[in-house]
Amino acid sequence: MDTGTYPSEWKTSFIIPHYKSGDKANVRNYRPINITPVISRIMEKVVKDQLSDYLIREDLVTRSQHGFLKNRSCVTCHFDFFNCITSSREARKLVVVLYFDISRAFDMVSHSILFxxxxxxxxxxxxxxxxxxxxxxxxxITKVGSVLSHPRQISSGVVQGSVLGPLLFTVYINSICKCFTSGKPFLYADDLKVVYSCYTHELSDMVAKIHLELSSLASWCADSCLNFNIDKCGWICIGNSNLDLTLEINGRKLAKLNSVVDLGIRYSSNLTFAEQTDYARRKTRRLIGCITRNFFCCETRVLLYKVCVRPILEYCPFILSGLRQNDKLKLEGVQRQFTSRTLGLESGLEYHERCERLRLEPLWKRRLKLNLIFYYKLTNLLLHSSEPITKPTAVISYNLRNHHNLAAMEHCQTYVRYNFFLNKFSVIWNRLPANVRDANTLPVFISSVTRLLKDDNALLRLTLTPSFSPYIDILSSLN
Incomplete structure (x- = not known):
């Protein structure tokens, strides 16, 4: 490190093509993953930790970026995004969201510009x-099976699959957010979306601002040696699905979308997540079929279910808290199917009994726990947010033992905001016992919530609120 040199023996990497989607015969549908020497990765980890700490401490990374940094993730990006959108809809504003895809972003990084x-x-x-x-x-060197390509020298890009590459890309793309003054950008690595909101009578002014900022974005990409994949770019309007706009970048029109797949979440212009539920259900049922056909040991099946299936059903649990009752039942039905196949229908056990036998919690109860933990992290600033979430303290005119550290309730006039995670779980938070709400560390809070959710009476008191519907959830755990 003192000499400023990186050993040449560590500079050779093997490329494993990772299939994404689409035609498997098309090379563009594969992501190159670099397999680098282990000792190189250890050295990169040391540098990456020090460099990321410096960038965060000096506030050199835009708060809109949610990728590759501590306490930032796809989940925090989704939370900021939907918090922004539902707030705008609560104000009765139209919301237009622009989605951008940069072609081979990691491979096109100019080294001179990066330095x-x-x-x-x-x-x-x-x-x-x-x-x-x-x-x-x-x-x-590209490796497909046991076949190796000829070695090829690389003159651009950061190393995909390396430890340090993603952080270097974060520095490279950081200034893209300066293109937007009217729109609010949200970044996860190179995945960019920009939210514009306005009242109906301000629409023409907003469109003019969008055009200006699209021009600025096109100039930034040209200066940074990056290109858009226009076929994967588009826009969606939330609040008026009939709105028709002509939006262009680099002379090419952006397509209007009725639904999107954004960082693993599928949603439509009316902010329903039925597509996400159906996708998760189809995918996990196929996985369960594969598990039950090929593995016969009960313990092995449960382990594979926890590792391969349940994470799909629980991705972004704060979004799942706003699902319709029918969609919640669909998700719970996946675990019901797994427990039935694993223990057999002849066991004669009800769903909740099968869960106990297999040491699995019903999904609705796990979501409740995960979302309470997420709420605690957000309001105690343990997670990143572009606009830090604080918990407004409710003003109580009378002094009762349990009326401490309560969250103030937002009076919502629209269903999308009323149904949003922050509002639903403010209600549930206020029903927690005071000793749970006052937990001074995350491990203490998790331990307290875990104990609380084992008490059925406490669980009913906790979920019996106007904005939470436990009946369907509880029934789904009993069938």
Whole structure:
């Protein structure tokens, strides 16, 4: 490190093509994953930890970026995005969201531009020289099965699959948010979406601002040697599905979308998540079929279910809290099917008894626990948010033992805001016992909530609220 050089022996990496979607014969439908030496990854981890701590401490990364940094994730990006949208809809505003896809973003990074950006962030030698050495004169070999390609030298891009590459890309794309003054950008790595909102009579002014900012974005991409995949870009209007706009970038029209797939979540212009539920149900049922056909040991089946199936059913639990009753039943039905196949119908056990036998919690109860933990993290600033979420304290005119550390309720006039996670779980938070709400650390809170949810009477008191419908959830755990 002191010499500012990266060992040349570590610069050769093997590329494993990872299929994404579409035609398997089309090379564009594969993501190149670099397999680098283990010792190289250890060194990268040390540099990455120090560099990311510096960037965060000095506030050098835009708060709109949710990728590759501590306490930031797809979930925090989704939360910020839907919090922004539902707030705008509560104000009776139209919402237009633009989605952008950058072609081969990681592979097209210009090294010279990246080094300028690192220097502007205060990165100096020997680290800057070490990073230059890390990216220069790299060689990659593509491996498909047991067949190897000829070695090829790489002159651009950060190393996909490496430890340090994603953080370097974060620095590279960081300034893209400066293109937007009227729109609010949300970034996860190179996945960019921008939210514009206005009252109906302001629509023409908003469209003019969008055109200006699209021009600014096109210029930024040209200066940064990046290109859009226009076929994967588009826009959606939330609040008026009949709205028709002509939006262009680089002379090409952006398509109007009725529904989108955004960071693993499927939703439509009316903010329903039925498509997400159906997708998760189809995918997990196929996985369960594969597990039950090929594995016969009960313990093995449960382990594979927990690792391969349940995470799909529980992705972004704060979004799942707003599902319609029927969609909740569909998700619970997947676990019901698994427990039935694993223990057999001849067991004669009800669903909740099968869950107990297999040491599985009903999904509705796990969602409740996960969302309470998420709420605690958000309101105690343990998670990143572009606009930090604080818990407004409710003003109580009388003094009761349990009326401490309560969340103030938002008076909502629209269903999308009323049904949003923050409002639903403010109600549930206020029904927690005071000793649980006052937990001073996350482990203490998790332990307290876990104990609380084992008490059926406490559970009923907790969920018996106007904005939470436990009856269907509880019934779904008994069938």
């Amino acid at each position: 300028e950006k690192l220097y502007s962030c205060g990165i100096r030698n020997p680290l800057l020289n070490w990073l230059k050495s890390f990216l220069s004169n790299r060689v990659q």
